Amino acid sequence: MLVYLIKRILASLGVVLSMIFLVMLILDIVPGDPAALFLGESATQEMVAEIRQQWGLDQPLMTRYLSYIWRVVHGDLGRSVREMAPISQLIGDALPKTLELTAAGMILTLFLGVPLGLFSGAKPGSWLDHGSRILSLLGLCLPVFWIGLILMYFFSLKLGWFPVGGTGTWRHLILPAVTLASYTVATLARMTRSSLLEVMGEDYIRTARAKGLAYSVVVVRHAFGNALIPIVTVFGMQVGQLMGGAILTETVFSWPGMGRLMVGAIMDRDYLLLQGTILVFASAYILINLLVDLSYGLIDPQVSGR
Amino acid sequence: MRERPGSQAARQGKALLRSRALRRFLRNPLSVTGLIVVLVLVTVAVLAPLIAPYDPGRQHLLDKRSKPFGKYILGADQFGRDILSRLIYGARVSLVVAIFSVLIALCGGIVVGTLCGYLGGLVDAVLMRFMDLLLSFPYLLLAIVLVSALGSGSGNTLVAIGIWALPTFARMVRAAVLGIKKQEFITASRAIGAPAWRIILAHVLPNFVSPVVVYATLFMANAIMMEAALSFLGLGVQPPTPSWGEMISSGRNLLMVAPHVATIPGLAIMLAVLGFNLMGDGLRDALDPKMKVP
Numbered sequence: 001m002l003v004y005l006i007k008r009i010l011a012s013l014g015v016v017l018s019m020i021f022l023v024m025l026i027l028d029i030v031p032g033d034p035a036a037l038f039l040g041e042s043a044t045q046e047m048v049a050e051i052r053q054q055w056g057l058d059q060p061l062m063t064r065y066l067s068y069i070w071r072v073v074h075g076d077l078g079r080s081v082r083e084m085a086p087i088s089q090l091i092g093d094a095l096p097k098t099l100e101l102t103a104a105g106m107i108l109t110l111f112l113g114v115p116l117g118l119f120s121g122a123k124p125g126s127w128l129d130h131g132s133r134i135l136s137l138l139g140l141c142l143p144v145f146w147i148g149l150i151l152m153y154f155f156s157l158k159l160g161w162f163p164v165g166g167t168g169t170w171r172h173l174i175l176p177a178v179t180l181a182s183y184t185v186a187t188l189a190r191m192t193r194s195s196l197l198e199v200m201g202e203d204y205i206r207t208a209r210a211k212g213l214a215y216s217v218v219v220v221r222h223a224f225g226n227a228l229i230p231i232v233t234v235f236g237m238q239v240g241q242l243m244g245g246a247i248l249t250e251t252v253f254s255w256p257g258m259g260r261l262m263v264g265a266i267m268d269r270d271y272l273l274l275q276g277t278i279l280v281f282a283s284a285y286i287l288i289n290l291l292v293d294l295s296y297g298l299i300d301p302q303v304s305g306r
Numbered sequence: 307m308r309e310r311p312g313s314q315a316a317r318q319g320k321a322l323l324r325s326r327a328l329r330r331f332l333r334n335p336l337s338v339t340g341l342i343v344v345l346v347l348v349t350v351a352v353l354a355p356l357i358a359p360y361d362p363g364r365q366h367l368l369d370k371r372s373k374p375f376g377k378y379i380l381g382a383d384q385f386g387r388d389i390l391s392r393l394i395y396g397a398r399v400s401l402v403v404a405i406f407s408v409l410i411a412l413c414g415g416i417v418v419g420t421l422c423g424y425l426g427g428l429v430d431a432v433l434m435r436f437m438d439l440l441l442s443f444p445y446l447l448l449a450i451v452l453v454s455a456l457g458s459g460s461g462n463t464l465v466a467i468g469i470w471a472l473p474t475f476a477r478m479v480r481a482a483v484l485g486i487k488k489q490e491f492i493t494a495s496r497a498i499g500a501p502a503w504r505i506i507l508a509h510v511l512p513n514f515v516s517p518v519v520v521y522a523t524l525f526m527a528n529a530i531m532m533e534a535a536l537s538f539l540g541l542g543v544q545p546p547t548p549s550w551g552e553m554i555s556s557g558r559n560l561l562m563v564a565p566h567v568a569t570i571p572g573l574a575i576m577l578a579v580l581g582f583n584l585m586g587d588g589l590r591d592a593l594d595p596k597m598k599v600p
Contacts, residue, residue: 023450026455099402116374141579144532146554146572149561153569157562244446252558263539265392266454278451 001297008293010285019282023275028061037083037267051081055271072279078272081266087276091263093281097167098246098257101199104177105184105242111184114231115190124197132189139186144245146177148252161229165254180249184238191234195227202226229296236292240285330592337588343581351398360388360397362548374566383553383567384560393574394549398577399549403464404529410468410523416518417477420506422482424474434480437473440483449532453541468530471525478521482514495560516593526587529578534575550575 027034036043049058055078056064071078072114078085120129139147149153154166155175162175199205200223208218247259254260258277265273330339348356360366360377366386374381378391418437422430440448452466486492486509495505536542537551546553550571557568 015439015442019442021438023451026451122359137580138576141527142574143534143538143551143554143572145535146569146575149558149568149572153561153565232432243444244535245452245474247446248538251539260448263541266450266541274454278447281444282442282446282569285447289442302409 002238005294008290012290016279016283016286017069017104019286020069020275020279023278024065024068027271027275033057034269035270038271048122053109054079054081055269059163061093075276077276077279080270080273082265082268082270082273086274090273091258091276091280094256094258094261097255098243098259099284100173101176101180101249101255101257102242103171104241105180105245106158106239108177109184109188109235109238111244112181112194113188115191116185117231118196118219118224120189121172121193121196121200122215123168124193127273131195133193136186136189139182140190142182144179145248145252147182148175151175151179152252158218165212167255176253179252182246183245184241187241188231188235189236192227192231193257196223199223199227203231219233232292232295239288243281324337325518327592331588334588334591337583337592340581340584340586340588343577345583347397347401347578347581350394350403354398354408358388358391358394360391362387362391363487363546364388365392367411371566374570380570380598381564381566383557384564389553389570391565392553393550393571396548396550396574397578399460399543400530400533400575403460403467403525403533403543405535407464407467407471407529408525410465411471411475412518412522414468416479416511418472418476419479420510423480424487424502424506424509425509426487430480433476437476440469440473441477446532446535449536450539450541453536458544460542460543460547461535463533467529468538469534471529474525475521478515480519482517483510486510486513520586520590520593523582523589527582527586530578530582 010262033048035048035054035055035057038051039047052058056067059067072158077091079085080087080090103244120126123129152164152175155161162171166172196219200219205218206224207278208222209215213222223305246257247262248259249255250259251263258281260280262274262277264270311401364387366382366388367585368386372382372386374389380393383392384386418433419590444452449466449470452469453462456462492505492509495509499509533542534554535553537549538551538555540555543549543552545556553571554568557564557571558568593596
């Protein structure tokens, strides 16, 4: 198990390093000088040269990559030219906000998505099943940011129950979290339903029923545990969805997180800030996937033996 | 003309299967609904100049933010532009971006997937590692990186969405090729000396057409959603080109006074996404005989 753990951690590290390289490569091969684009048309040659030097663009890609990694390891992500602040500080302020939002989204996904799928899979064809399937279909087909605006319109502007934007109290968190979770709840509910339906067709379920166990006991004790592996896999994949959704949700609710930092960096053409936000986003995603992979060992005893 | 024995029977069998698949598709009300929605969408996009009541860019400054069901069926936005006309032209943008990005992903995915699956070895290892790397970006992030490097605008948006989708297609094609490669008719054609490209074109490609078609249809929905998201963030299609995502984004500031400006385009996105999803699901159920149709 320890060897497996170390192997997985090294592999994840490799993926993060390659992702950073790929991002630098993409930003590099595209025509146009980021420094000149950042400064605009009025910039003088010297100004462009200074920014180029500050961003390390005067060095070859490989050198720049290695020195970037070296500095990142030492906790230095460079300075944001637009915000006039160290990038590590900007990310340090924004990351907890995004984590708060994503965590709330994950909790909602688990505690709404799984029960919805469970109820609908346990009694296929019932009104509960139809209701939950229509809800999930809506969640899949409506854009996250649109759902956010609708919720904002009714619950903030019309009813005044929640603030329109910003952070602070739990009231600020409710609407963004529901918005963010809308898509993932729908996906997880659908996955739970189909996974459960598949398991309910197995022989051991019929046996359990035949020996007189109540239907609910069979569903919860026998079927659900076995349906859990695909559910966890899908949940792990949904984490990436949640992070992408966070970028959109933060834009809707003016939530001062990583997504807004990143979109702002693109708009302002703040090269190092963009690179830094991508680095943090990607690493967080890889880390969560690693945790999901390791959690298989807890759910399925067959995996931990590998 | 060299007529291979059995090829006529094979063709008849295929035609039979196709017609049976068609019948199965048409018997399912949900897939027919999806098909109708998609057809309506395509018609609207093609005939946009004929059916749009106004020029989508024309500003009627006296009718700013006018409510729906008045002079303008769906109202007007903050510049007095007719929302219905913008929706109709927006369908064009959405569909063009979705179709071309899916085409890029499809062609690239088929080339990469077939090469990897058929050749195996080092080519497979290197290319698939690269595809895995692309897949390990969280949702939206790779497309954002690509768009921020390429620049915004509908052309760059569709390239970015195409590249974002490519690895999934490549993986699927590769898996299909690996499954086919081991079968006896491939060994047989290799034994009679057919060159690799011929085997790929004649025997391997036709065998993964149906999963790829199903996935491409389902992916149209994803591409439409992705375009809307990028345009909403201001990174995709740029104003004044009417795009559904951009319409929602610009209507955001008037949510209190004129909620219809931001909400109506969302319904258009939902309809398009729903249509392609239903059609794709229906195609999958109809083409894959192993799947039981409820």
